Amino acid sequence: MKTKRIYYIAVPFLIVIIALLLNFFSWNINSTGVLFGNQSESPIKSEVEKTKAFEIQDTFRKIFDLYKNTVVFITTEQIVKVRHPFFDDPVMREFFGKNNNPQVRKRTGLGTGFIISEDGYICTNHHVINGMDKINVNINDKNYEAKIIGSDEKTDIGLLKIEPKEKLQPAYFGDSDRVQVGDWAIAIGNPFGLDKTFTVGVISAVGRRDVDFMGGAHIQTDASINPGNSGGPLINIYGEVIGINRMIYSKSGGYMGIGFAIPINTAKAVLLQLQKYKKVKRGYLGVNIFLLSDEDAKKLGLPNNEGAFVGEVMENSPAHIGGILVGDIILKVNNTDIKSSRDLIDLIEKSQIGDTLKVVVLRNRKIENLSVKIKERP
Incomplete structure (x- = not known):
């Protein structure tokens, strides 16, 4: 009975509301824009x-118009077998028997990628696709199975x-080595599955290393990046991709305003x-580098402690074959100044196996020019 009373009270009340709304809209159509x-x-x-x-x-x-056909929405599926925790108890296993087949479940994920060739190569993050059994790429509501x-x-x-x-429409690649703090930074991706979300910020830092992750220096930005943005492009004001x-x-x-992108120059060598090779064959130089102190630099007659001090040369390594000696200070590689050991490591990581590098070293207060051919790391 209570249900009926509520129902009967509600219906007349609704009729009154509808009448008032009709009267309001009738008045609004014929009136000036007071409310708007x-x-x-x-x-x-x-x-x-x-x-x-x-x-x-x-x-x-x-x-955005330039990249709306380039940024892709990635969905992933992984088949996992899970045993019910009920059977972790030996008593339960003894009681119900050992025929406890694991349950098959699907684990799904979201990510972003961007097209890098007309014939369908797509760049994304390793962690987006690693271990996945099925990968789907969506480009403007067209679905493709990816390998x-x-x-x-x-x-x-x-x-x-x-x-x-x-x-397809591939991305335009920029030069991440020319990125500076304060530059515009644009992220396009699929945060939380929201397709082609466009956010804008600036470059907050370059060469960021003092955060606990692998893979070398990163670009820091305050452009909004959220789960689902992984693998999408970081773009400069010229419409060029400068990071992943x-x-x-x-x-x-x-x-929280702190996002990180892999510099595109690093990515190009990896891609x-x-x-x-379907994997990364990493080259090496074959030297151990020591820090050059201010005191050491002064003894050597250097204006500062920039450069990479060679403390050890491995036998039969590219450095050994190319003539680098213990005590050399590497100042330049391919016309790029080496200000620290980290600069040298980054440059070698970007090099391809078989590349010949022009190396400038300081030896006994004299400049020496050497050629070193990069080999695959043993």
């Missing part, structure tokens, strides 16, 4: 269209391939190897 503000054009619109801010906004729109060409855990870079019937969005630093698991 001034209906005339904003007086500053024409002035704003002449400003730099409007030009930047227009540039953002153009960049893994290669994947590298150290740099967290993965390479996929799809077989499109038409030519990888991870965030967060105490809550959500965005070439993944395409060619």
Whole structure:
């Protein structure tokens, strides 16, 4: 009976509400825009269209249009076998028998990638695709089954391939070595499965190493990056990819304004190897580098402690064959200044096996020019 009383009270009340709403809309159609503000054009619109801010906004729109057919939505599926915890108890196993077949379950994941060739090569993160049994790539509501060409855990870079019937729109690659703090930074991806989300920020730091992760120096940005953005492009104001969005630093698991991207120059060397070998064959120089102190630099007549001090040369290594000696200070490689041992390591990691490097060393206060051919790390 109580249900009926509520029902009977509710129906007349609803009729009154409907009548009031109809009266409101009838009044609103024939009235001026009291509730919706001034209906005339904003007086500053024409002035704003002449400003730099409007030009930047227009540039953002153009960049999105440039990449809306390049950034892809990746969904993954992994088949896992799970034994019910009930059977972890030996008493239960004894009682119910040993025929406790594990349950088969599907584990799904989300990520982002971007097209790097017209014929369907796609770049993403290693952690997005690693161990997955099925990978689907969605490009503007078209689904493609992707296969893994290669994947590298150290740099967290993965390479996929799809077989499109038409030519695709690849990304434009920039030069991550020229990125500076304060530059515009644009991230496009699929955070939480929200397809083609466009966020804007700036470059917060370059060469970031003082965070606990593998894979060398990273670009730091405050452009919003969230779960699902992994593997997507970090883009500069010219519409060029300068990095691959990888991870965030967060105490809550959500965005806190600190995101990291793999520099695209690092990625290019890795992607070439993944395409060619399906794995990364890392080259090496064959030296142990020691820190050069201010006192050591002063004794050697150097203006500062920049350079990589060679403390050991491995026998039959590229360095040994190329003529590098213990005590040499490596100052330049391929016209790039070596300011620290880290600079040398980064440069060698970017080199391909078989590359010949022009190495400038300081030896006994004299400059020596050497050639060193990079070999695969044993």
